Amino acid sequence: MRTGEPLPYVGDVLAALATGMWHWDTATGLVTVDAEAARLLGLPPERTTLTEAQARARLHPVDWNEITGVVQLAVAEGTLAEVRIRIMDEHGTVLRVVRSRSKPSYDPGRRAYELVGTLQEVTEPTPGTPAARSAVTGDWRRSREAFLLDAGRALAEARSTAEVLRVAGGLSMPGFTPDGLVVFGVEGDRLTITGQHGHQPRDMNPFSHMALATDYPATEVVRTGRAVYLSSPDEYKDRYPVTWPLARHFGRRSWAFLPLTVAGRTMGAWLAAFAYPVAFTPDERAVLTTVARMLAQALSRAEAAESERELTEGLQRSMLPSLGPDIPGMRLAARYIPTGGGLQVGGDWYDMIPLPSGRFALAIGDVQGHDVRAAGLMGQLRIALRAYASEGHRPDAVLSRASRFLHGITHEARDQQASDQRFATCLYVEADPATGMLEIARAGHPDPAVRMADGTVMMRPTAGGLPLGIDPDADYPTTRFALEPGETMMLCTDGLIETGGHDMESGWRRLRAILEDHQGDVEALADALVQGVHGPSSHHTTGPLADRREDDIALVVLCRPGEGCGCGDVVTVRPTVRRTLLSVAQDEPERIAEARQHVRELLHDWVSADQVDSAVLLVSEMVTNVLVHTDADALLLAEVTGDTCGRRLRVEVTDAGDDLPHRRRPGELASSGRGVMLIELLADGWGVDPRGEGKSIWFELYESGEADAGGGVDIEMDIDVDVDVDVEAALEAGAGEGAA
Incomplete structure (x- = not known):
């Protein structure tokens, strides 16, 4: 500068400093490099233009991904983008x-990045040398603390060995990183290998099951609980000449x-080789x-968790049955999923029991709680149910005896611990494979659901009693x-x-859609x-799912093969008939409330809401009339036939009474006599068929094909009474929700 000579070009200065320049435009996808940058990339030292793919091929894949992230961050913060890159050759x-x-x-206009930068080779000091250690001396404490914090967090989150x-x-330890790791355990008087990194598995065979008396550093660590540091091969050879030949070829x-010590006990040793x-x-x-202390704690937690998991899953698996042999004429599947929190055991169970009559029984239930006590009671109750069923008792007797059994053993527990009061819900089904006839008794358990051949899904209300174990004299009617x-x-x-935050109603809608x-x-x-x-x-019937569950799950699915079931090899077209x-x-x-619910579910996809309400009202009226005006029981048969928007509903109510219904004109204050008038007003057709002993009254509705805006039944009559008194009498007797 004093001589007034011009300054050298920037490129010449950078080349003298072994620094290259490059330019990257993501809009064109081209990367231009000068001669020095080309040399650093392993290319001929001359100015050249590369495609992004060609430039990417020269970089380590991990580093390329880091570049894209650093560039976006630098643009957002308005700073320089700096990153270390490993240059790769074609091999x-x-x-x-x-x-x-x-x-x-x-x-923003081109939606592209443009970068102008430099490349300069980094001379890495040889690991383990004074230069390498001096490079990190200033930040040693900060690096060590950060490393130990990260390592402790990672090891604490590890859930398995x-x-x-x-x-x-x-x-990756600050300033020095081993390239070979081995975790040794102890089994009796032998050294075992729990895991290793940086070796071929077969290379570790000589060290597996080595006697603890052997002159080897790891065995000495296990015997004494003190660490052994060997800074050179000569030191290793001098101190352990017997096993040096085994380590030399690495x-x-x-x-x-280093010893792996937990609660004062040395459980193994950790080898870090450099x-x-x-x-x-x-x-x-x-x-x-x-690191060795944190590793020992993590291994101890993992081993304890794995032992506990193996024990509890084995316990649960031993309590749950296999489904046994195939059932002629039936297809059966079951699942059990324990809760995601705490022990992997709980009180839910299922069972399939062959009966002396040639039939079979299905049982599903839930003992209160998600602990070992619940699992134990579940096992006892399942065995009791199986014993009562195998004796040939009917479903109601099986549940009555099971309730007395559970009440007895929980009563003993209450005498010892007042807070340990348990009950169980249960649903017991006796099935005849030849006819498909099911006889069901229920103890506080959710009702079964049935998917019909045309895909219609209905909840099947069944008679039931109290959960098992509450009242030893409880009765359990059958359906x-x-x-x-x-x-x-x-x-x-349940x-x-x-x-997932659902109640019984919303959860049922979710399952119904799947079915x-x-x-x-x-x-x-x-x-x-x-x-x-x-x-x-x-x-598998046991085993945790990935997510966390609020409750155990037991599930049994029973299918009677036929069109629409999907149990055969060929999926056939579903028929257009549904009945209940x-x-x-x-x-x-x-x-009577269950009868109304049956009809609503049978017509769940009916176009006209008014027609659905009409059908429900007529069913309630017909069944109520049987109970009020006869001494017989009522048998309801509802059937839907035809295609969508052209379907027919036919409902028959059969009883053993001899009196035939007839039309009357009741006075304004009359308490009955309007049933036939309702049928005439709302049904498309109706009639009465004598049946020898008894009769059957029926009505039919034809789907209108037009959706109604309203949801109620609009009836104009020449009488000034809104609700049939027959229906009111049934409601006062406990029939449930209103009929209209």
Whole structure:
């Protein structure tokens, strides 16, 4: 400058400093480099233009991903983008490490980045040398604290031995990093290998099951509980000449063997081997010792958790049955999923019991609680149910005896601990495979659901009593209906319905949609029901799902093969007939509400809401008249036939009475006589058929094909009374919700 000569070009100065320049425009996808940058990239030293793919091929894939993230951050913060990049040759070998510094900018109009920067080779000091240690001396404490904090967090989050070993293998210690790790355990008087990193599995065979009396560093650590540091091969050879030949061929230069100690007990040893000499300064030994302590704690937690999980899953698996042999004429699938929190045991169960009559029984239930006590009671109750069923008792007697049994054993527990009062819900089904006839007794459990052959899904209300164990003298009435060919029945505990914040109503709607849409066999349907609530699971009856569950789940799916069931090899077209059958006894007026619910579910996709309300009103009227005006029981048969928007509903109510209904004109204050008038007003057709002993009164409705805006039944009559008194009498007797 004093001589007045011009300054050299910037490119010449950078070249003299072994620094290259580059330019990258993401809009064109081209990267331009000068001669020095080309040399650093492993290309001929001349100015050239590369495509993004060509430039990317010269960089380590991990570093390329880091570049894109750094560029976006630099643009957002208005700073320089700086990153270290490993340059690769065509064989995938690292040629050198370079530092890239650039000033990126973003053009919103072109939606592209433009970068101008430099490349400069980074000379890495040899690991383990004074230069390497001096490079981190100033930040040693900060780096060590950050490393230990990250390592402790990662090891604390590891849930299994495999995860702990994976975390240990990925540890990168500040200033010195081992390239070989081995975790040794102890089994009797032998050394075992729990896991390793940086070795071929067969290379570790000589060290597996080595006697603790052997002259080897790891065995000495286990025997004494003191660490062994070997800074050089000569030191290793001098101190352990017997086992030095086994370690020599690995080519390592330094070794650290540290005890894995928990609660004062040495459970094993940890080997960290280095490919370069390490002096093992006090700071380095402190880091290794701290890592060994954290590793021992993590392994201890993982082993305890795995032992507990294996024990509880084995306990639960031993209490749950296999489904046994195939049932001629039936297809059966079951699933059990324990709760996601705490112990993997609970009180839910299912069972399939062969009966002396040639029939079989299905039982599903839920003992209160999610602990070992609940699992124990579940096992006892399941055995008791199986014993009572095998003796040939009917479903009501099986549940009555089971309730007395559970009340007895929980009463003893209450005498010892007042807070331990348990009960159980249960649903017991006796099935005849030949006819499909089911006889059901229920103890406080959710009702079964049935998917008909045409895909219609209905909840099947069944008679029931108190949960088991509450009242030793409780009665359990039974309900009989037939599972028709092509129909599928689902039994489940409330965990499948109510999990995920749902109540019984919203949870049932969710399951109903799955049942309606599924067209596979019973195994696929069982998986679909579980996955629809909790996500993917296995085909096993036990085992945790990935997500966290509020309650255990037990599920049984029973199918009678036929068209629409999906149990055969060929999926056939679903028929267009759906029907429901319900018996209402004289002493069961509350079941009139169930009859109304049956009809509503049968017409769940009916176009006209007014017609649905009309059908429900007429069914309530017809069944109520049987209970009020005869001494017989009422048998309701409802059937839907035809295609959508052209369907017909036919309802028959049969009883054993001889009196035929006839039309009357009741006075204004009359308490009855309007049933026939309602049928004439609302039905498209009706009639009465004598049946020898008794009669059958029926009506038909034809789907209108037009949706109604309103939801009620609009009836104009020449009488000034709104509700049939016959219906009111049934409601006063306990029939449930209003009929109109």
